[in-house]
Amino acid sequence: VNSITQQVPKQNFPPERPYTYPPPPNQHKPGKMSSILGLFGRPPVDASGKAKKIHFLDTSMPNMRGFHFAWICFHVAFIAWYALAPMGPILKKNFPMSDDEWALSVTYAVASTIILRFAFGPICDTIGPRLAMASILILGAIPVACYGLCSTINQFYFLRFCIGYLGAAFVPCQFFTAQMFAPSCVGTANAISGGWGNLGGGVTALLMPALFRMLQSFGLDEKAALNYCFIFPALLCVIAGVCVLLFTEDCPQGDWKNRALPGETAEQAAERCRLRDEGRATSQGASQSTLLPSLYDVVKNFNTITLVIHYFVSFGVEMCLNNFMPIYLLDEFKNDDGSSILSFSAAASITALFAWMNLFARATGGILSDNMNKQLSMSGRLITHFAALVGEGIFLFLFTLMPSIGSTVACAVVFSIFAQMANGTNFSIVPSVSPYKGMISGLVGAGGNIGVMVFALMMKSFGADKRTAFRMISFICFGAAALTPLINIGGQWIVPNKKTQEAVEEMKAAEKKAYGTFK
Numbered sequence: 427v428n429s430i431t432q433q434v435p436k437q438n439f440p441p442e443r444p445y446t447y448p449p450p451p452n453q454h455k456p457g458k459m460s461s462i463l464g465l466f467g468r469p470p471v472d473a474s475g476k477a478k479k480i481h482f483l484d485t486s487m488p489n490m491r492g493f494h495f496a497w498i499c500f501h502v503a504f505i506a507w508y509a510l511a512p513m514g515p516i517l518k519k520n521f522p523m524s525d526d527e528w529a530l531s532v533t534y535a536v537a538s539t540i541i542l543r544f545a546f547g548p549i550c551d552t553i554g555p556r557l558a559m560a561s562i563l564i565l566g567a568i569p570v571a572c573y574g575l576c577s578t579i580n581q582f583y584f585l586r587f588c589i590g591y592l593g594a595a596f597v598p599c600q601f602f603t604a605q606m607f608a609p610s611c612v613g614t615a616n617a618i619s620g621g622w623g624n625l626g627g628g629v630t631a632l633l634m635p636a637l638f639r640m641l642q643s644f645g646l647d648e649k650a651a652l653n654y655c656f657i658f659p660a661l662l663c664v665i666a667g668v669c670v671l672l673f674t675e676d677c678p679q680g681d682w683k684n685r686a687l688p689g690e691t692a693e694q695a696a697e698r699c700r701l702r703d704e705g706r707a708t709s710q711g712a713s714q715s716t717l718l719p720s721l722y723d724v725v726k727n728f729n730t731i732t733l734v735i736h737y738f739v740s741f742g743v744e745m746c747l748n749n750f751m752p753i754y755l756l757d758e759f760k761n762d763d764g765s766s767i768l769s770f771s772a773a774a775s776i777t778a779l780f781a782w783m784n785l786f787a788r789a790t791g792g793i794l795s796d797n798m799n800k801q802l803s804m805s806g807r808l809i810t811h812f813a814a815l816v817g818e819g820i821f822l823f824l825f826t827l828m829p830s831i832g833s834t835v836a837c838a839v840v841f842s843i844f845a846q847m848a849n850g851t852n853f854s855i856v857p858s859v860s861p862y863k864g865m866i867s868g869l870v871g872a873g874g875n876i877g878v879m880v881f882a883l884m885m886k887s888f889g890a891d892k893r894t895a896f897r898m899i900s901f902i903c904f905g906a907a908a909l910t911p912l913i914n915i916g917g918q919w920i921v922p923n924k925k926t927q928e929a930v931e932e933m934k935a936a937e938k939k940a941y942g943t944f945k
Contacts, residue, residue: 462611462796473691475678476608480615488675489606492555495674496602497619499559502666503595504626505633506570506659507535510586512631513638513652520649527579531586533879538590540875546597547868554682555598555605555864556670563667566592571660574653592663593875599623600867604857605677605685610796610933613807613854617792620853621784621846628781630659688861724865732909733852733859733866734873736815739906740848742877743822743899744780747838747845749878750885751777754892759831767831776835780842787843791850803929804858808920811851812910817844819903826897849874858915 462479468487469479477489484490510517518528550558569588576582603615637658641651676682679695686695724730752773756766768776791814798806821841828834852870860866881899888895910920917925 462614462793471678472608473693474608474686474695475692476612477606477678478608478610480607480611480618488678488680491674492602492606492677493615493619495559495670496555496599497622499563499666499670500595500599500619500623501626501629502659502662503563503566503592504623505630506566506663507539507589507592507595508627508630509570509634509656509659510573510589511627512634513655516638516648516652520652521576521579521582523579523582531583533882534583534587535590535593536875536879538587539593540872540879542591542594543597543868543872543875545868546594547862547865550598550601550864550867551862552864554676554685555601556674556676556682559595559598559602560667560671562592562595562598563663563670566595567660567663567667570663571657573656594868596620596623596871597864597868600853600856600871601864604863604867609799609858612857613792613795613799613850614789615792616853616857617795617850618789620849621786621788624784624788625782628778628784631778631781634659724860724862724869727859729855729859729913729915730866730869732913733856733870735906735909736811736848737852737870737874738877738880739903740815740818740845740852741874742881743818743903744842744845744849745874745878746881746885746899747822747841747896748777748780749882750892751780751838754896755831755834757890758834758893780838783839783842784846787846788850790843791847792854794847795851795854799854800933801930802922803926803933804855804915804918805920805922805926807851807855808910808913808915808918811848811855812907812920814844814848814851815903815907815910818848819900819907820844822896822903823900826893826900855913855915 464479464481465483467481468484469477469481469489471477471487471489475489477487480493481490485494514528517523518525523531546558546562566589569585569591573585576585599619600616603619604612607615634655637655638651641654642648646654677685679685679692679699684695684699686692687698690698752770755768755773755776756770759767761767766773791810795807795810798810800806802809818841821837821844825834825837825841828837853867856866856870857863884899885892885895888898913920916929917923918929
């Protein structure tokens with residue numbers, strides 16, 4: 427008994443949220459080692475307490491609670507962030523505003539998201555993802571609920587700029603999963619949480635009109651129903667923000683201040699925290715990041731610039747197609763009398779389906795990346811990422827050549843799969859670029875929103891010739907993909923080399939050590 431107690435560090439932490447001592451890696455039998463997804467049971471963890479598998483129905487450990495709160499909170503934030511979009515025709519009728527004024531308001535919403543995604547990177551590095559996510563949701567709910575107070579177009583612009591604050595929820599979402607999951611499955615965790623969060627755009631497209639009609643059925647006139655329907659997504663944000671504060675942790679060790687620092691095991695982190703709380707520790711383990719050092723470390727890295735460009739063309743082009751697809755279908759496919767073959771509602775319904783593909787497409791990219799990582803380490807991730815970007819460019823180019831609605835939609839579906847896969851493969855690489863995971867997640871995420879704005883302006887500059895615009899954008903996708911061979915992480919390039927072989931052998935040795943007792 428004495429020998430056992432001597433091995434366990436004394437824990438003397440604040441009672442409100444004690445240090446969570448993770449189970450040792452060999453505690454849980456893993457089953458099939460080739461699988462990283464499961465339903466039940468506590469997932470195995472590595473030496474730092476990060477989960478090496480995703481067990482969806484387990485909530486006994488901070489890892490899976492963090493995973494579920496990451497995607498649920500981002501999903502709720504996305505619902506509120508995009509709540510105005512499906513109500514556009516009714517908003518323009520009741521406010522009123524022109525099409526150009528509406529488009530400008532969208533620009534304000536995207537611009538604020540770019541700024542705040544960048545800002546919340548170092549914020550997450552400093553205070554952890556739990557407080558960051560809660561502040562985004564609770565504060566972001568205020569402008570959503572205040573729509574009914576707008577009376578001028580400038581007030582509406584300011585409101586949309588403030589609502590863009592909710593788009594920053596993507597950063598703590600990805601930060602949560604990066605802190606909770608080991609390299610063997612972090613790509614899948616990031617991709618699923620990001621994809622299921624983005625699915626909120628598809629949900630709000632159905633939810634807000636249905637809520638509006640329900641309020642009208644209760645006897646409210648159109649203007650009153652419009653004012654009250656925005657209170658619902660605001661309440662969802664507040665509820666999610668309070669729940670993430672009460673029911674989850676920042677990292678496997680509990681509070682952010684108790685986390686295992688890069689290179690530390692859980693036992694070493696526990697000992698460092700014990701010394702700190704006894705007053706015998708130095709400043710080691712304080713905030714991992716200050717703004718200028720983390721910004722310099724991330725920006726000086728060419729890998730960061732490349733991944734920002736890649737998310738610029740994957741997420742940016744994906745949203746560009748979603749925004750302009752209805753107009754493209756109406757303008758390019760007409761009857762003999764010059765009228766459009768499809769109605770606007772039919773074209774919009776077809777386009778809305780692409781948002782629902784986030785249910786699986788982005789996750790597919792993360793799963794493939796993790797599986798290639800097992801075979802070829804980081805080189806495998808880069809190969810998967812390159813293939814997704816090239817596939818995105820190929821099918822966007824083919825999209826512009828299709829002569830019928832059916833073939834055009836088919837190419838758009840395959841394009842969306844590749845684009846969303848590229849989003850997932852990108853954020854499976856991001857956690858390996860820098861220890862400042864918040865900063866790099868914020869920068870790469872902001873790059874995607876910059877892409878949305880740039881490609882929207884590009885489409886507008888081509889006027890009615892949207893077929894040529896999409897073709898030019900496909901060439902940009904190819905150019906971005908060509909940068910992938912320049913990424914070098916830990917001495918590994920897209921072409922496997924000696925470092926790749928060493929990393930694979932190291933992973934196999936670690937797995938054998940962790941799971942050998944079950945053979």
